[in-house]
Amino acid sequence: MYQDILYEVRDHIALITLNRPQALNAFSGTLGEEWSDAYRRADADDEVRVVVVTGAGKAFCAGADMSGGAATFNSYEGGDFSAAALSTAAFEIRKPVIAAVNGSAVGLGLSLAVQADFRVLAEEGKYGFLQVRRGVVADAYIHWTLPRLIGTERANELLLTGRRISGSEAAAMGLALRVVPAAEVLNVAMELAREIASQCSPLAVAMTKRLLLQAATAPLPRVARLETHWLGQSMGTEDAIEGGTAYAEKRLPQWRSSINDNWPQAEVPPGDEA
Template sequence: MADTLPTDEPPATLRRIGHVALITLNRPQVMNAVNAAMSVAVEAAVDEFAADPELRVGVLTGAGRAFSAGADLKEVAAGRPLITREQRERGFGGFLKRRLDKPVIAAVNGYAFGGGTELMLACDLAVMSDSAELGLPEVTRGIIAAGGGLLRLARRVPLAIALEATLTGAPITAESALHWGLVNRVVPQEKVLDEALALANVIAANAPLAVQASKRVIHQMLALGSDWEPAAWELSDAEAVTVMKTADAKEGPRAFAEKRKPSWEGR
């Protein structure tokens, strides 16, 4: 979709809320459909989040009534790219191929089809509006969900459910998404962002290096396939040794013994 109204607003923004980075897709006039300008803006916001040690958790949401309508199909029809040449290694939206150690929560405040669902799948956790829907309808347009949808959906839900969703292109309701563990919370639309930020703050209150190491082990373990593989234990043991050498690993037990909240240094 192309912009129907002129706007001076940036197509994506980053707002700092304590230790949380709130990244907002900001083309509400076209339901946050992704064009090249948005891809560049999201990439910049994600890079700023990743580089700042004071920002421990990210929350990705959409402005207005949609999370994201996915690819801007009017841009596609006009032959205009949705990412710049420099972003090919980062993928659609400047984010989908970006490996992040820090956790990211999707606050799915509304409609999220196609690339919108793929943006959600690129996040670690998700809070979804009870009136929102997800879906990968690409086959109904003669294309495939090449922005990670086909790669990630079957890791989050049973194979038969992933196949039905991708081969039919049918919508996934909030109720079904919660039932199959595709999202962590379903709440009324007006509470989505507050719930996502509350979850982010719970995570951000923990030792940041330990949180990042935990995320790495879980994701890399999925690639190894079995917790009986020696490589899996080598991975877990190596991360544990590294974390135990940090100042935060000393601060946690000390704070517990002194009956106070820990003061994390992130080192």
């Protein structure tokens, strides 16, 4: 079905593998279309509770495909061009996304990893937003996501200097949940994915992710209304009953709610749409 990625679902986890190892998984138009489609596919499939994204070979993603040389960023003609890169971002889908960054990720490759809810980075990898050293502005919502992840000053440092950093530097900056040897990256990411998929209500997790996105730019009084609204939507659901019962019976919960069938019709409180 896909040319530049691999997609498989196992134990409620969708594994997306960027599959251009000969080009260090450099971002191409086809890769972007397929990656976006894979996110939408995972979001629509109730069998999927968590998404893990990794790269084939020794790199995660070497950024934009520079094989065109000087023509890579030669002109901007408008039209359908978008700096978003993916038509569906990781933070837009309802399932948690874990970036298993198995090797170097630079430029757009790192921007797309930052969109994920969690990042596990390889100690041996090199990371950086190199765009200013290529004469262009960074992309994929990085000016929104990065300051929220690591703070304004550190985001300034990375985006304005375009310098590469090591895995240990990335860890010190808060750019990753975990930094481990490259050989362990996928295993660590999958362990986290399995914990979420088995222990946590997929519906409650999806609702919490959406609440976090809405709350990111909302003032405190609106966050209070949103939190109350989403809590009210989650109470009384099949998973809410099962979660309490499983806890009392000291067993693993058997989640049955459907994210698609049981998703709240209103994502914000009535009268609070603005």
